[in-house]
Amino acid sequence: MDQILSLAATNLLSPIILCFVLGVLAALARSDLNFPEAVAKGMSIYLLFAIGFKGGVSVAQNGMDLQLGLSLLAGVILSALLPLIAFWMLQVMTGLSRLDAAAVAAHYGSISIVTFVAATSVLESSGIAAEGYMVAVAAAMEAPAILSALWLISRGGDGRRMDGDLMREIMLNGSIVLLVGAFAIGVITGDEGLARIESFIVNPFQGVLCLFLLDMGLVAGRGLRSGGAVLRPGPLLFGVLMPLVGSLFGLGAGLLIGLSTGGVALMMVLSASASYIAVPAAMRVALPEANPSVYLTLSLGVTFPFNLTLGIPLYVAIASALTGG
Amino acid sequence: MKTHLAKRVEITIETVMQSRLTDALTRAGVTGYTVLPVLGGSGRSGEWSRQGQVSRGQGMVQVICIIKPERVDDLLEAAFAVVERHIGVVSVVDCEVLRAERF
Numbered sequence: 001m002d003q004i005l006s007l008a009a010t011n012l013l014s015p016i017i018l019c020f021v022l023g024v025l026a027a028l029a030r031s032d033l034n035f036p037e038a039v040a041k042g043m044s045i046y047l048l049f050a051i052g053f054k055g056g057v058s059v060a061q062n063g064m065d066l067q068l069g070l071s072l073l074a075g076v077i078l079s080a081l082l083p084l085i086a087f088w089m090l091q092v093m094t095g096l097s098r099l100d101a102a103a104v105a106a107h108y109g110s111i112s113i114v115t116f117v118a119a120t121s122v123l124e125s126s127g128i129a130a131e132g133y134m135v136a137v138a139a140a141m142e143a144p145a146i147l148s149a150l151w152l153i154s155r156g157g158d159g160r161r162m163d164g165d166l167m168r169e170i171m172l173n174g175s176i177v178l179l180v181g182a183f184a185i186g187v188i189t190g191d192e193g194l195a196r197i198e199s200f201i202v203n204p205f206q207g208v209l210c211l212f213l214l215d216m217g218l219v220a221g222r223g224l225r226s227g228g229a230v231l232r233p234g235p236l237l238f239g240v241l242m243p244l245v246g247s248l249f250g251l252g253a254g255l256l257i258g259l260s261t262g263g264v265a266l267m268m269v270l271s272a273s274a275s276y277i278a279v280p281a282a283m284r285v286a287l288p289e290a291n292p293s294v295y296l297t298l299s300l301g302v303t304f305p306f307n308l309t310l311g312i313p314l315y316v317a318i319a320s321a322l323t324g325g
Numbered sequence: 326m327k328t329h330l331a332k333r334v335e336i337t338i339e340t341v342m343q344s345r346l347t348d349a350l351t352r353a354g355v356t357g358y359t360v361l362p363v364l365g366g367s368g369r370s371g372e373w374s375r376q377g378q379v380s381r382g383q384g385m386v387q388v389i390c391i392i393k394p395e396r397v398d399d400l401l402e403a404a405f406a407v408v409e410r411h412i413g414v415v416s417v418v419d420c421e422v423l424r425a426e427r428f
Contacts, residue, residue, distance in 0.1 A: 037375070165345065280383065284341045288410045292383070 023217020056186020058132020
């Protein structure tokens with residue numbers, strides 16, 4: 001317990017979390033603090049490239065093994081399974097319609113890459129190593145959840161199916177292409193490649209992450225302000241409970257595969273996080289009747305801040321305690 | 326200067342549906358259109374602003390095309406098949422153009 005509290009305190013007082021909190025407070029106070037769209041996009045491209053590249057270099061250093069394949073498989077299974085659990089919880093805990101519940105469930109099977117990036121940053125600053133290929137697991141977990149959500153809806157007698165264009169858009173969305181592409185470049189070029197661009201992707205990383213999380217705080221704060229109407233006790237409780245449930249599944253998978261302490265923590269983070277970039281776009285195409293303010297407020301306004309402030313230190317502490325790390 | 330009657334169709338729709346809409350318009354024989362970004366607005370789905378959107382799923386665009394009056398029904402049928410279930414507005418107004426052969 002002391003370890004959890006100590007990690008939580010360290011995490012809460014880190015520059016990246018304080019920047020996020022500043023953004024939330026500024027938005028709630030209706031400040032005009034704002035990042036130009038192109039700057040926010042540029043920072044997200046930088047972060048995805050840096051995290052993908054560094055993950056690839058780590059794989060180049062340590063080599064590929066069976067664990068990589070098992071981790072990818074576990075990620076796909078978790079992403080497909082978690083929406084079913086989320087859907088059941090939503091039906092028990094909230095009064096959401098079947099359509100809204102399925103749309104929300106899809107978000108909780110998929111992942112938040114920003115939460116993943118923040119978690120890797122916490123692990124690095126705590127000196128806990130993680131498998132570099134967890135970046136590839138993150139990419140693999142984006143899409144299966146969407147298929148599960150559509151299956152849930154089709155079970156209810158709605159005959160809608162995933163069209164080819166939507167499938168292509170999901171599988172080849174910019175974040176996945178950049179993350180997997182940078183990962184592949186990292187694997188191919190290894191240490192030599194890293195040495196050439198280290199001054200660009202390693203040293204400025206924390207500073208860019210701070211600014212990016214400041215922007216995400218503004219976005220989350222605005223979401224909370226405008227989506228307050230959907231924050232009834234049931235959905236609110238779900239937004240906090242579901243990441244904990246998801247993290248337990250991630251914990252089980254990580255331990256079963258035999259991942260390192262950092263790997264287990266990241267598997268927990270991936271299973272606990274909820275998408276707010278790829279899945280909302282897919283839901284607008286596939287389930288346009290579902291209410292976007294419900295799923296965006298829950299994933300971006302409730303679960304994302306929860307994971308960033310309390311969830312990550314909790315997952316890291318649990319992973320450390322159970323793996324002896 | 327001589328002008329020619331035409332129809333200007335304005336379709337405000339979610340960004341995620343843009344390529345589906347323009348593909349449908351092209352298949353319906355539309356030879357040209359213009360896409361504009363939408364900064365924000367308010368309607369049945371509530372207030373919306375482009376500011377601070379993190380997902381492509383939250384953006385809106387406006388697709389404008391100008392065509393000969395006799396072809397407007399085909400265009401609207403093609404457009405409606407795409408936008409029917411989605412947030413957005415479709416409007417048609419009369420306009421005049423200088424070079425009729427371009428539309």
